[in-house]
Structure formats: structure tokens, C-alpha cells
Amino acid sequence: MKNISRFLVGFMGVALAVSCTDDVDKRQPVSTDTAPTLKAPATLSMVLNHDTPDDLATTFVWDYAAYDGTQTVVNYSIEFDEAGNDFASPVTVATTISKYQNFTVGELNSAALNAGFAPFVASNIEVRIKSTVGSLGSLPQYSNSFTITLTPYPAWPNWGIIGDATPTGWGSDTNMDYDLTTHLYSITIHMTAGGGYKFRLDDGWSTNFGDDGNDLSLEANGANIPITVTGDYLIVANFSEVATGGIEPKHYTVTLL
Known part of the structure; x- marks a missing residue:
């Protein structure tokens, strides 16, 4: 009888030890990441000036992230997206x-353009910092x-x-859109019959194009291009020295919509 009792006590002790071991194995580590x-900058509203690309525009500053385990290099990425x-x-x-990144005017301008924000438009941009560790990355923190x-x-x-x-x-220009893929400029614009128009660079007359023969070719300081029918027009122009997007160099197309 005593032997049976000793066996039961020993068995219960082993079972309890196994149970405790299982509980420890099942515990999840508590992360302190x-x-x-x-x-x-908590607030920033800026019209970027192409005449001062090397001026300091702003500095993004953040506190370092912390990760559990072995200390290693933490990588930080500044992310832009449309607000909302x-x-x-x-x-x-x-x-x-x-834990900071300076941006010149030119760098901030490139960042906004690369993130898909249009020139000449005041865009609300949401900014955040993403942190990762390790050469293969990790679960990011934001x-x-x-x-x-x-x-x-x-x-x-x-x-x-x-x-x-x-x-x-003749008082001011209407800016054309630029296509990064075709390298063509285009605009959809309402035109009035009896008038004319020209293309010019940077809102000035030092570089401008007209069309001396009204044959869809562009000539420097050329004649005004006449409009004979009032309506909405799609105008596409190639100002480069090579054919692109199906348009010959220094040529343009005009389509009444």
C-alpha cells in the first residue's frame, strides 16, 4: 500500500512538473518595442520656389524607435501620402x-512630385516615419x-x-501639363474664335514659339496661331529635338473636342 502511495505521489509530481513546463513554453514574450x-514640423505650408532650390526648406525630426533583443541599426523611412x-x-x-532629415527646397519639391502631387497645386500631404531593423527588414513600426x-x-x-x-x-499664361512617359506637353482649354495664341517658356518672352505657316510646326518667335472656331481644344506639343509620343520634334497637334 505504501508503495502504491509513493507511486501516486511521484506520478503527480512528474505531471505537475510537466504541466508547469508546458505553461512556461506557452507564454508569449512581452514586447517593449x-x-x-x-x-x-508639426505645421508647414509652403509654396516651393524654383529660384531657390538649394535653400533649406524644412527638417523632419523624430524620436528614435526602440526594439527588443540585440541592438542593431534601425532604418527610418519618411513616407508621404495624400491626406485622408x-x-x-x-x-x-x-x-x-x-532621427532627422533635412530637405532643401529642391529635395522637398522632388519628394512631392515623386509622391504624385501635381505642380502649381497646394496639396495636403500626410507625413509619417516608418522604422525597421535588420538587413531583411522586420515588422515595421509607424x-x-x-x-x-x-x-x-x-x-x-x-x-x-x-x-x-x-x-x-495676353495678360498671363495657362500652364500646360507634362507627361513623364511621352515627354509631351498637353492642355485642354477653351478658345475663342478670332483670336490667336503662342507657346512660351517660364511665363516670359525670351523663349516662345508660334507657327509661321500655320502647318503645325513650331518656329521660335513665330506668328500667332489663329483660332477660327470657338470651343474646347486639346493641344499637344513636342518642344524637344527628337520625335516622341508620335509627334515630330517642334510640332504640335490641335483637336477641337
């Missing part, structure tokens, strides 16, 4: 291992976000249309 905290998009399609505009307002300028030549056929007359 800490995401970075974006500190500045909840970072559904963020674009990384800079990376660093520091900071809080701030919303800044930037009006970028085009990183390509700024061509526009001017003339008494256009809505703004």
Missing part, C-alpha cells in the same frame, strides 16, 4: 539611420503623422499658352 514619434488616404498608398521619399501643405513647381521646363484666344488673354 516603441515606435518612433514624429516631432517636427489613411496611408493606403504611401511613397517613401527619404531613408536614413538618423509613427504618428502630421499634415503639411506644399505647392511644388515642375521639375521640367514650364511651358504655357498665352494669347487673346485663351481665357486669360
Whole structure:
């Protein structure tokens, strides 16, 4: 009987030890990872000036992130997305291992353009910091976000249309859009019959094109291009020295919509 009792006590002790071991194995480690905290600029509204690309525009500053385990290099990415998009399609505009990143006017302008924000438009841009560790990356941590307002300028030549056929007359240009894929400029614009128009660079007359023969070819300082029918027009122009997008160099197309 005593032997049976000793056996039962021993069995219960082993079972208890196994049970305790199982409980320890099932415990999840408590993470003390800490995401970075974006500190500045909390507010920023800037019209970027293409005449001062090397000037300091702003500095993004954040607190370092913290990770459990072996200390290693933490990588930080500055992400832009359209405000209100909840970072559904963020674009990384800079990376660093520091806790700050300076941006010149030119660098901030390129960041906004690369993130898909249009030139000459005041865009509300949400900014956050993503941190990762290790050469293969890790589960990222994300900071809080701030919303800044930037009006970028085009990183390509700024061509526009001017003339008494256009809505703004000879007083100011209407800027054309640039296609990064076709390298063509285009605009959809309402034109008035009886007037004319020309193309000019950077809102000035030092570089301008007209059409001396009204044959869809562009000549420097050429004649005004006449409009004979009032309506909405799609105008596409190739100002380069090579054919692109199906248009010969220094030629344009005009389509009444």
C-alpha cells in the first residue's frame, strides 16, 4: 500500500512538473518595442520656389524607435501620402539611420512630385516615419503623422499658352501639363474664335514659339496661331529635338473636342 502511495505521489509530481513546463513554453514574450514619434514640423505650408532650390526648406525630426533583443541599426523611412488616404498608398521619399532629415527646397519639391502631387497645386500631404531593423527588414513600426501643405513647381521646363484666344488673354499664361512617359506637353482649354495664341517658356518672352505657316510646326518667335472656331481644344506639343509620343520634334497637334 505504501508503495502504491509513493507511486501516486511521484506520478503527480512528474505531471505537475510537466504541466508547469508546458505553461512556461506557452507564454508569449512581452514586447517593449516603441515606435518612433514624429516631432517636427508639426505645421508647414509652403509654396516651393524654383529660384531657390538649394535653400533649406524644412527638417523632419523624430524620436528614435526602440526594439527588443540585440541592438542593431534601425532604418527610418519618411513616407508621404495624400491626406485622408489613411496611408493606403504611401511613397517613401527619404531613408536614413538618423532621427532627422533635412530637405532643401529642391529635395522637398522632388519628394512631392515623386509622391504624385501635381505642380502649381497646394496639396495636403500626410507625413509619417516608418522604422525597421535588420538587413531583411522586420515588422515595421509607424509613427504618428502630421499634415503639411506644399505647392511644388515642375521639375521640367514650364511651358504655357498665352494669347487673346485663351481665357486669360495676353495678360498671363495657362500652364500646360507634362507627361513623364511621352515627354509631351498637353492642355485642354477653351478658345475663342478670332483670336490667336503662342507657346512660351517660364511665363516670359525670351523663349516662345508660334507657327509661321500655320502647318503645325513650331518656329521660335513665330506668328500667332489663329483660332477660327470657338470651343474646347486639346493641344499637344513636342518642344524637344527628337520625335516622341508620335509627334515630330517642334510640332504640335490641335483637336477641337
